[in-house]
Amino acid sequence: MTTPSTTATSTTSTTWVDVPPDHLFGIHNLPYGVFSTTSDRSPRVGVRIGDLVLDAGAVAAIGRDAGLVAEGPDLASAWRTRSLNAFLALGRPAWTLARQWLTEILTDEGYRDGVSPHLHALEGVQLHLPIEVADYVDFYASEDHASNVGKIFRPDNAALPPNWKHLPIGYHGRSGTVVVSGTEVVRPTGQRKAPSDPAPVFGPSIRLDIEAELGYVVGGATELGSRVSVDDAADHLFGVVVLDDWSARDIQAWEYVPLGPFLGKSFATTISAWVTPLDALTSARVPLPGQSDPRVLPYLQGDAFGLDVHLEVSLNGTVVSRPEHAGMYWSPAQMLAHLTVNGASIRDGDLFGSGTVSGPDRDTRGSLLELTWNGTDPVTLEDGSTRGFLEDGDTVTMTAWAPGPEGSRIGLGEATGTITAAH
Amino acid sequence: MTTPSTTATSTTSTTWVDVPPDHLFGIHNLPYGVFSTTSDRSPRVGVRIGDLVLDAGAVAAIGRDAGLVAEGPDLASAWRTRSLNAFLALGRPAWTLARQWLTEILTDEGYRDGVSPHLHALEGVQLHLPIEVADYVDFYASEDHASNVGKIFRPDNAALPPNWKHLPIGYHGRSGTVVVSGTEVVRPTGQRKAPSDPAPVFGPSIRLDIEAELGYVVGGATELGSRVSVDDAADHLFGVVVLDDWSARDIQAWEYVPLGPFLGKSFATTISAWVTPLDALTSARVPLPGQSDPRVLPYLQGDAFGLDVHLEVSLNGTVVSRPEHAGMYWSPAQMLAHLTVNGASIRDGDLFGSGTVSGPDRDTRGSLLELTWNGTDPVTLEDGSTRGFLEDGDTVTMTAWAPGPEGSRIGLGEATGTITAAH
Incomplete structure (x- = not known):
């Protein structure tokens, strides 16, 4: 590893790798994942790339x-492990x-011969699953989603x-049940009780659903008893995945009072194989839609940027929703500040x-619960079939992109899963 | 390691180690922990022992x-790691x-010279924290506790x-915030809102509380999509710790609707340093107090034993409660079966x-919330002071014991923590 030149990422970057300029995974993206090959x-x-x-x-x-490296972190060792955790540390x-160095070796022609043999x-x-998930928390940051769920x-x-x-x-x-994109999702079994029962x-859930989300991958461990402020959150927010929080609405509805969702969620959560660094999303930063009424407490104030990420949800190939992350009420920096304000x-x-x-619009709702209003207004797929909730064999695929520098688009990884029958 | 003799644990066991017969950590207990010494x-x-x-x-x-070992698991390697996880696996x-072998080397005089140098x-x-905690779940299995909390x-x-x-x-x-007994607990800070506010x-929590619990340590990992039945649960229930689920009632009350407790709990959970094997608690197995009205669903039926464990909670040296685990409505085997019924x-x-x-009685309530009825009926300590909730500097210690074989008593580890001022 060489010390990167100071100009490596500051001007128009053209990679020597054969990538069309409008590719979603161009030189401005460079997401991290964990992979293996048949030979290794x-x-x-x-x-x-x-x-x-x-x-x-x-x-x-x-x-x-x-x-070639006199000092600095041992990226080689961190990257030769089976998860991103060592790198996150x-x-x-x-x-x-690391990002400066990767940009340099992929843009400077002088590295082509040395690097090319290591491109697969x-x-x-x-x-593989890119991280060994330590603690997993799920927030509830969309006002439209929370309002819709409340009404239902x-x-x-x-x-x-x-x-x-x-x-x-x-x-x-x-x-322990966060899985990488492509993993089959077994329909969960459990208790349900309609108010009239x-x-x-x-039995097997009859209201199996999706939730289209972004997931934030955290690094830079902290001590018990300390906090991460909104302004310092970016030091701990490494990157973003696309996340499908599979949900069994019937199990959830019966179990969740008073201690919250449990088995209605815990059977599987799918994340994309690629973690896009926050550093690739600087062009996607947008102001939050507004937190003036009420004004939030001081510990939630600061550089609480939103992210202009465009999601797309398809069910068996039919696009059923295009949720807009820019409309989220709460920002990831605020979520991290809140998560740690008690010293966690x-x-x-x-x-x-x-x-x-x-x-606010039907075709921007990120769950079938909302899209079909609890199954009462089904969606129609291209093959003419309709869905209130998921059937066995259904495949849900979530993708996303955000604006990048120089007019580029930054693709996020894909979260996909196919439902298999309950065991 | 030798193959244990078949009679090692079947009759009256007397250890060659100098332990009084009524000691809570005698030959019938043999809990596991993780330790270090100044020399290593x-x-x-x-x-x-x-x-x-x-x-x-x-x-x-x-x-x-x-x-001396021709075959079998490599206990030596598993035990020379910094947590019990390898052994659990x-x-x-x-x-x-392992338990048979430990019993044999600690009862057969022939091992004394070889083993003694390794007793500290x-x-x-x-x-140290005995396990690297994978997922942590907390249940709500006491009917009296749930009723009291509901009323409050x-x-x-x-x-x-x-x-x-x-x-x-x-x-x-x-x-990530499960800590070993003795770790200081920093008073958490957060939002609170009384109905009249x-x-x-x-600010710092003003209703900092304890919860006296047992914790169950799980091993024998399973595949996603499979279940553990009530009858098979014992194959995965390795042992028991004493657990203090520290709770900030004011933070919890404001945050927990609709998705459950979060920051009111996540700042610290203390567990004992010693994990008592379920195998040491066979004499403590008791029937559940009753699940006939309503009868539970079939997946929750089976060999769902209760455990006759006697807890004791002291606050600054004054015993404030003696909760009885035998009265718990749900059993650990049922909890594990429920936790996995959805394929988790x-x-x-x-x-x-x-x-x-x-x-049911005041002096058997396992939280200050219940003992003081949300602070309205304080407890009086031996120094004459009173407590509705915890003050900075307070030390809470939880201990427990259960009946063992041959009239012995099995001590569980101790969970203790002292409150320090909010940062």
Whole structure:
């Protein structure tokens, strides 16, 4: 690894890699993942460019072993592990340095011969869960989503709970069932009870749903008893994944009072294989839509940027929704500040979800619960069939993109899963 | 390690270690923990007997290296790590074998000379968090506790939620803030809002509380999409810790609708340094107090034993409560069956809490919320001072014991913590 030149990322960047200029995974993106190949089955960190995957640790090791690095974090060692956690532990300065270096070796022609052998065709690699998830928290940051759910689940109450605009509501989910895109999702079984049922019944969920979200990957562990402020959050927000918070609405509705969702969510959460660095999304920063009534408490104020990310949800190939993340009421920096304001420590590999991204229009709702208004107004697919909730064999795919520098578009990874019958 | 003789644990056992017969950590207990010494600062697995700690891995390695073991799990390697997780991964047969072997080497005089050098005085060792907590779930299994909390937090509703007797209600907590007994607890800061307040206020919690629980340590990881039945639960229930689920009632009350407790709990959960194997608690198995009205669904039926564990909670040295775990409505086997019925996988190092153990009488309530009825009826300590909730500098210590074989008593580890001022 060489010390990057100071101009590597400051002007128009053209990569020597064969990537069309409008590719969603061009030189301005460079997301991280974990991959293996048939010739080397050890999962290790890769960086995507175009439809290729760079074996980042292999290249960094060559630089390191050739003595080209006098000091700095040992990226080669961190990247030759089976998750991004070791890299996340190195913290913000290492993340910045790594991105500068990756940009340099992929734009400077002088590196082409050395780097090219370590580029693998995406179609030939296996992608793995990119992080070892430490704690997983899911928030509830879309006002339209929270209002819709309130109207459906609690029709006799105000649509928004009284606390909703004062704090980003969140809860802990199950880290051990976060899976990488492509993993089959087994329909969950459990108890459900409609208000008209005399007693709960047991069986496979009949209201299996999706939730289109962004997930934020956290690094730079902190000590118990300390806090991360809104202004410091960017030092701990490493990157973004697309996240599908699969939800069994019937199980959830029966179980969630008073301690929150549990088995209605814990059977699977799908995240994209690629983690797009926050540094790739600087052009996507937008102001929040507004937090003036009520004004939030001081600990939630600061550089609380939103992100102009465009999601797309398809069901068996039919696009059913295009949620707009820019409309989210709460920002990821505020979520992290809130999560730690009580002194809770964060660990490398923590993951938190935005909550379902929903907008005011029907075709921007991020869950079938909202799209079909609890199944009463089904969506029609291109094959003419309709869906209130998911059927066995259905495949849901979520993608996303954001504006990048120089008119480019930054693609986020894809979160896809197919439903298999309950066991 | 030698193959244990078949009679090692079947009759009256007398250890050659100098332990009074009525000691809570006698030969029938043998809890596991993780310790280090000043001469060897590497945390490693230890087994407590009396007021001594056996360096289990060191002794097992001698046996293994001497070729005394032809086959079987490599306990020496598993025990020479910094948590019990590797041992948990070996599964039930290894746990049984290990316990037989430990019993044999601590009762057969022939091992005394070889084993003695690896016994360390408890007072000279440092105890560490015994497990690397994978997912942490907390249940709500005491009917008296749930009723009390319902009356206090939701006075206009029925004391028990409608689902309470149909399923063991639970939710995920924060794994990363589970700490070992003795760790200081920093008073959490956050939002609170009394019903009479016009807006939320921000500051240190003024209703800091405890919850006396047992925690169950899980091993024998399962695949996503599979279930653990009530009858198979014992294969995955490794052991028991004493657990203090510290709770900020004011933060919790304002945040918990609709997605459950979050920052009111996530700042710290204390567990004992010693994990008592379920195998040490066979004499403590008792029938559940009753699940006939309503009868539970079939997936919650089976060998759902209760545990006759007696807890004791002291505050600054004054015993304020003696909760009885035998009165818990739901059993740990049912909790594990419920947790996995939707196909959620379990991992080695998963931890779940029983929920606050409370009985019908005031002096058996496991939280200050209940003991003082939300601060309205304070407890008086031996120094004459009173407490509604915890003050800075207060120390809470929870201990527990259960009946063991041959008239013995099995001590569980201690969960203690002192409150320090908010940062």
